[in-house]
Amino acid sequence: MIQLTSRSKVVVDKKMSFKEKLYLPAIAKGMAITFMHMFKKAATLRYPEIKREFAPVYRGMHVLKRDEEGRENCTACGLCAVACPAEAIIIDGAERQKGEEHLYREEKYAAKYEINMLRCIFCGLCEEACPKDAIYLTDRIVESSYTRNSFIFGKDLLVEKMDDRIDISKRKKEYHID
Amino acid sequence: MAILIFKIALILILFLISLGVAAYATYGERKVAAFMQDRIGPDRAGPFGILQPIADGTKMFMKEEIIPNVSDKLLFILGPCIFMVTSLMTSAVIPWGTAMEFGGVKYAMQVADINIGILYVFGVVSLGVYGIMIGGWASNNKFALLGAVRASSQMISYELAMGMSLIAVIMMSGSLSLTDIVTSQGDGKLWGFIPVSGLNWNIFYQPMGFIIFLICAFAECNRTPFDLPECDTELIGGFHTEYSSMKLGLYLFAEYINMFISGAIISCLYFGGYNFPGLSYLSTVLNPNIVALLSFGALFAKAIFFVFFFMWIRWTIPRFRYDQLMKLGWQILLPLSIINVLLTGGILTFFNK
Numbered sequence: 001m002i003q004l005t006s007r008s009k010v011v012v013d014k015k016m017s018f019k020e021k022l023y024l025p026a027i028a029k030g031m032a033i034t035f036m037h038m039f040k041k042a043a044t045l046r047y048p049e050i051k052r053e054f055a056p057v058y059r060g061m062h063v064l065k066r067d068e069e070g071r072e073n074c075t076a077c078g079l080c081a082v083a084c085p086a087e088a089i090i091i092d093g094a095e096r097q098k099g100e101e102h103l104y105r106e107e108k109y110a111a112k113y114e115i116n117m118l119r120c121i122f123c124g125l126c127e128e129a130c131p132k133d134a135i136y137l138t139d140r141i142v143e144s145s146y147t148r149n150s151f152i153f154g155k156d157l158l159v160e161k162m163d164d165r166i167d168i169s170k171r172k173k174e175y176h177i178d
Numbered sequence: 179m180a181i182l183i184f185k186i187a188l189i190l191i192l193f194l195i196s197l198g199v200a201a202y203a204t205y206g207e208r209k210v211a212a213f214m215q216d217r218i219g220p221d222r223a224g225p226f227g228i229l230q231p232i233a234d235g236t237k238m239f240m241k242e243e244i245i246p247n248v249s250d251k252l253l254f255i256l257g258p259c260i261f262m263v264t265s266l267m268t269s270a271v272i273p274w275g276t277a278m279e280f281g282g283v284k285y286a287m288q289v290a291d292i293n294i295g296i297l298y299v300f301g302v303v304s305l306g307v308y309g310i311m312i313g314g315w316a317s318n319n320k321f322a323l324l325g326a327v328r329a330s331s332q333m334i335s336y337e338l339a340m341g342m343s344l345i346a347v348i349m350m351s352g353s354l355s356l357t358d359i360v361t362s363q364g365d366g367k368l369w370g371f372i373p374v375s376g377l378n379w380n381i382f383y384q385p386m387g388f389i390i391f392l393i394c395a396f397a398e399c400n401r402t403p404f405d406l407p408e409c410d411t412e413l414i415g416g417f418h419t420e421y422s423s424m425k426l427g428l429y430l431f432a433e434y435i436n437m438f439i440s441g442a443i444i445s446c447l448y449f450g451g452y453n454f455p456g457l458s459y460l461s462t463v464l465n466p467n468i469v470a471l472l473s474f475g476a477l478f479a480k481a482i483f484f485v486f487f488f489m490w491i492r493w494t495i496p497r498f499r500y501d502q503l504m505k506l507g508w509q510i511l512l513p514l515s516i517i518n519v520l521l522t523g524g525i526l527t528f529f530n531k
Contacts, residue, residue, distance in 0.1 A: 024389070027495060034494045038213040046218075 056170045059122045059137040062115055063166045064159040067105055072159060073134035076110040080126035080135055088119035089126060106132075113158060117142045117151040136168045184278075184285045192269050192289065200434035201231035203485055207434075210489040238427035246420050250316040257313025258421065258428035264306040265432040268439045271295035273357045275452045275474035279466040287452075287470055288357065295356035296344065299443060300337070303398060306436070307333040310400075310407060313429070314417035325416025328500065329407035332397055335507035336404075340394035342515035343387040346522040347380055347447050360451030364458070376457045379450040384522070388448045390515050395440045397507070400433065402492040409497055434485075441484030445477055452477040 019025060045052050054060075065073050076093030094111035096104045103109075126135050145151060160166045205220065205227065212219025220227035245254055275287040292298055307330050314326025348354060351362040359380075366378045381388050397404040408416035418429045445451060452473035461469045498506070 030494045031490060034214045034490065037216055038210075040216050042212070042218045043216050044218045 054139040056173075058139045059124045061117075061138055061140040061142045062120075062126070062153075062158055063136050063138050063140075063168070064110075064113060064155065065134055065136060065166075065168070066160060066162065069102070070162050071101075071103060071105040072109060073105055073132045074110045074113065075104075075106040075108050075132050075134070076113075077108075077131065079129040079131065083125040083129035084120075085123060085125060086119045086121045088116045088121075090114045090116075110155070113155050115153050115158065117153055118148060136166075136171065138166055138168060138171070140166075180280070180283065181285065184280075185289060188287065189270075189289055192274070193266065196266060196269060196435050196438060197431075199438045199482075199485070200431050201235065203434040203437060204234060204430070205230045206485070207489050207492075210486065211493050214490075214493045235427070238424050241423040243423040243425070244420075246318060248318045249420065250318070253312050253316035254420075255425070257309050257316060258425045258432070259309075260312065261306055261309025262428045262432045262435075264302050264309060265435040265439065267302050268299055268436075269442070271298050271356050272439070272442050272446060272477075273360050273451060274477060275470045275472075276457070276461065277466065278470045284466075286357070287474060291355065291357050294354045296348065296354050296359070296447075299356075300341065304333065304337060306432075309429075309432070310417045313421070314407075317417070317420035319420050321413045321415070322417050322419045325407045325413050325419070328413075329400065329417060332400075332404065332406060332503060332507075335504060336394040336397035336511070339390055339507060339511035339515045340398065342512065342519060343384075343390040343394070344447070345519050346384055346387045346515075349519070349522055349526060350380065350383060356446055356451075360446050360453065363450040364453040374455050375459070376450065376453040376455045379448065379453070381448040384448065384518070386514065387518050387522075388444075390511050390518065391447065392444065393506075393511060395444060396488070396491065397503075399436045399440055399488070401437065401488050403495045403498050404503060405497060406500060406503060437485050437488050438481055441481035441488070442477060444484055445480035449480050 067073055076091050078091055078093075081087075081089040081091050090112065091110050091114075092112035093108050096107050096109055122137065124137050127137055142151070142153075208230070209219040209227075211217075220230040223229040223233045245251055270289040271292060273286070273288045273291070277284040277286050279285070310329040311326045314322040314324075314329070317323070347359065351359045353359060353362075363379050364376055367373050368378050368382060396402075400407050406416075407413075408418060413419070418426055421429060454473070454476040457469070457473060457476075460472065464472075
């Protein structure tokens with residue numbers, strides 16, 4: 001058998017020696033350990049004041065990115081929906097009309113883009129599947145709600161606002177997506 | 179008349195101190211637990227969370243009082259009352275300090291100096307188990323009944339070894355009065371030759387008896403590793419499963435008072451009570467009232483240390499299995515305490531006289 005840690009101990013069902021049967025030395029040892037812990041730094045963060053930082057690879061609520069000119073990247077190819085193991089994504093494509101060039105980058109765009117946040121398992125496969133740099137998982141948390149329907153997020157919640165762009169550079173760097 | 183006023187004042191002060199210590203022991207328990215588990219513990223109510231006991235107490239009072247339909251209502255209410263009353267009564271015979279002096283008259287810092295003090299303590303402590311038994315039985319709940327049965331059998335088993343280990347102490351002091359036991363530890367040299375006054379403590383003569391007594395005290399207070407009557411994991415709270423609001427509060431509170439009082443009794447029996455090195459010198463130079471307060475402080479500090487010790491053990495050692503508990507009580511502690519009595523008797527006969 002492979003030794004997994006250096007701290008594992010082989011347990012033997014042998015007869016205990018007299019010293020072990022006394023238990024008191026072992027108890028004293030245990031008490032010394034707990035006493036030493038009294039002087040260690042607490043691992044607690046005082047939550048509402050201090051928030052624990054998310055890992056750069058944290059997978060939270062999705063965002064649909066726009067490019068520098070504010071055009072939506074998504075071209076409704078449907079690869080994310082195909083990749084999704086939970087079948088949480090529904091896309092309806094539509095053709096870009098004349099005069100909409102400032103809204104959508106390619107000739108085709110997603111007229112409807114819905115993610116069911118109750119189905120989503122936040123695996124990040126949609127992000128990996130996307131060829132257009134359009135969908136990313138962020139460090140934002142999906143807020144709780146009382147109704148199931150409110151967890152179906154449409155484009156109004158997913159597409160980033162121009163005045164409130166979501167920074168995903170850290171995540172890109174960590175994952176080497178491109 | 180003056181002595182009556184002094185005694186009533188003393189009773190009131192002791193009552194308030196017991197309640198105050200119990201309240202802050204609940205806070206201390208949570209803090210100690212937190213520190214030993216690398217956490218912070220309650221720190222939101224007031225600076226360092228020192229107002230936490232008030233918040234807890236208010237919560238207990240505001241909660242809904244539920245008396246189960248199928249319970250025996252009179253006994254259900256009587257249970258926590260008995261438990262609380264007995265835990266408070268024990269402090270009556272403890273000598274809390276040297277005598278105070280008002281207007282040339284000496285007043286002992288003890289509510290009642292009865293000559294069988296230690297027997298009184300044992301009697302009252304064994305009454306305490308009725309609180310648990312009645313409460314558990316009256317709840318009409320299987321888990322509560324199991325807890326009550328465990329509590330009573332555990333108390334009976336450990337009271338024996340406790341009494342036996344105590345006999346050795348009584349043999350050394352030659353008296354059942356707690357005052358005599360404490361004063362006998364105040365004078366004389368340690369082991370007959372170490373000249374430190376006020377350090378002639380029984381712990382140096384009775385180490386084995388002390389360990390037996392300490393283990394039994396844990397069992398009597400229903401503290402880990404002997405908290406089988408109320409173990410949350412097996413019996414969802416044991417005898418107080420059905421209790422809510424302040425009745426539950428009384429049970430929990432009385433447990434902490436018990437801890438404090440048993441800490442004080444252990445200090446009286448084995449750690450010299452209110453004696454500390456230098457007490458006899460101080461009493462010649464200082465006002466007797468100040469000396470009395472100092473000696474009270476010494477006993478209080480020892481008792482508080484034992485409360486801490488109780489918590490320290492709780493967060494170190496896991497709970498016993500029931501058969502292990504019985505085996506330890508009957509097959510190990512009882513024979514050991516009898517051997518201790520024999521040894522003490524032999525040494526007293528051959529070396530002291």
